[in-house]
Amino acid sequence: MTAPAGIDPRGPRFAAWITSALLLVATVLGLAAGSPPATISFGWFAYQPLADATYASGDFAFIAGRPFWLQILLLRAAQPAFLLTLVIALLFLWGVLSPRTQPWSLLFRTLVRPRLDPPAELEDPRPPRFAQGVGLFVVTVGLLLHLLGVPWALPIATAMAFVAAFLNAAFGLCLGCQLYLLLQRAGILGRAPRLP
Amino acid sequence: MSLPIALVIGAALLAATVVAGLLLRRRDGRAVVVHGDRHVDPADLMRPLGSQATLVQFSTEFCARCPQVRRMLGSVADERAGVVLAEVDLTSRSDLAARYKVLSTPTTLVVDPEGRIRSRFTGVPARADVLAALAATTPQEARS
Numbered sequence: 001m002t003a004p005a006g007i008d009p010r011g012p013r014f015a016a017w018i019t020s021a022l023l024l025v026a027t028v029l030g031l032a033a034g035s036p037p038a039t040i041s042f043g044w045f046a047y048q049p050l051a052d053a054t055y056a057s058g059d060f061a062f063i064a065g066r067p068f069w070l071q072i073l074l075l076r077a078a079q080p081a082f083l084l085t086l087v088i089a090l091l092f093l094w095g096v097l098s099p100r101t102q103p104w105s106l107l108f109r110t111l112v113r114p115r116l117d118p119p120a121e122l123e124d125p126r127p128p129r130f131a132q133g134v135g136l137f138v139v140t141v142g143l144l145l146h147l148l149g150v151p152w153a154l155p156i157a158t159a160m161a162f163v164a165a166f167l168n169a170a171f172g173l174c175l176g177c178q179l180y181l182l183l184q185r186a187g188i189l190g191r192a193p194r195l196p
Numbered sequence: 197m198s199l200p201i202a203l204v205i206g207a208a209l210l211a212a213t214v215v216a217g218l219l220l221r222r223r224d225g226r227a228v229v230v231h232g233d234r235h236v237d238p239a240d241l242m243r244p245l246g247s248q249a250t251l252v253q254f255s256t257e258f259c260a261r262c263p264q265v266r267r268m269l270g271s272v273a274d275e276r277a278g279v280v281l282a283e284v285d286l287t288s289r290s291d292l293a294a295r296y297k298v299l300s301t302p303t304t305l306v307v308d309p310e311g312r313i314r315s316r317f318t319g320v321p322a323r324a325d326v327l328a329a330l331a332a333t334t335p336q337e338a339r340s
Contacts, residue, residue, distance in 0.1 A: 009260075012260075024206055024209070024210065027206055027209065028199075028202045028203055028205075028206040029202075031197050031201075031202035031205055031206070032197055032198065032199045032201075032202035033197075034197050121263070121264070121267070123260070123263055124257070124260075124263060126257050126258055127257075127258045127259055127260035128260065130258040131258075131260075159209055162209065162213070163209075163213050163216070166210070166213045166214075166217070167213065167216070167217050167220070170214070170217055171217040171218075171220065171221050172260075172261070173217065173220055173221070173224075174260035174261070177256075177258050177259055177260045177261075178300045178301070180256055180258040180259075181256055181286060181293060181298065181299065181300060181301055182299065182300075184256075184286070184287075184290045184293070185290050185293050185294060185299075187290070
């Protein structure tokens, strides 16, 4: 068995602190927003308090020409909790595709690690990468259900991902990593035995 | 939902996660004495059993805490004559995970020279607990 080059185990834990903070903010925003909008009303203008009047009316004029379902989708996608969770999902995706260039990993290597003692042991990069994939899956399901209008789907998904990220950051427990064996035993994941 | 209520729920979520983490950490790595007659098949380990005891560690490629357990068990096995460490990678062996009822990794078994499972640790065991489990396994051997 050839394992890839080791990484400093404090890197993924550092990233998990940032991720869990973002997920907690996203959960609070999602809870405060409540259910995704199901109808379009005058209240629409209140959904984007940050947008200036020109933008809002121009935007609305653009949306107004669209079919009703698209207007609803755009409304749901414009909620702050959705946008923040989308950013988190993209960061998870980055961590799966290219863990070394992921922004938190880069931040750790350039700013944090030089101030720490050298690591006692280097560890396998595959478990944290797999866990990023689990996080991506959970928040993506939340984003899609939110777009479909399922109430509370987004804060529940971000809360689940928060629990996993916080347990990793504060206690070194990797729930996503534990999930591998359960999924494999359920026959959902896994691969054919390697040939000798 | 108003923002203050959402903030309270967010704080409650944080507190509940801290409590869950503390409970998980306290439960983690505890030794469970295995009674009855459950055996390990040496063919599954791909190595012969130790003359005093065998430490069987189940891992996967995606197990974050397995390497630290492997290092600790490896140093125990190096120190104690007749104790060997066998690591079983379950990444592509769900059959073995099912046979030994492994639901999470790292899981460590303390096995006597006949292959009978004597103790089981789920999580990261303390070195002292592993030594105690080995001590409970080997004297039995001296008596028989």
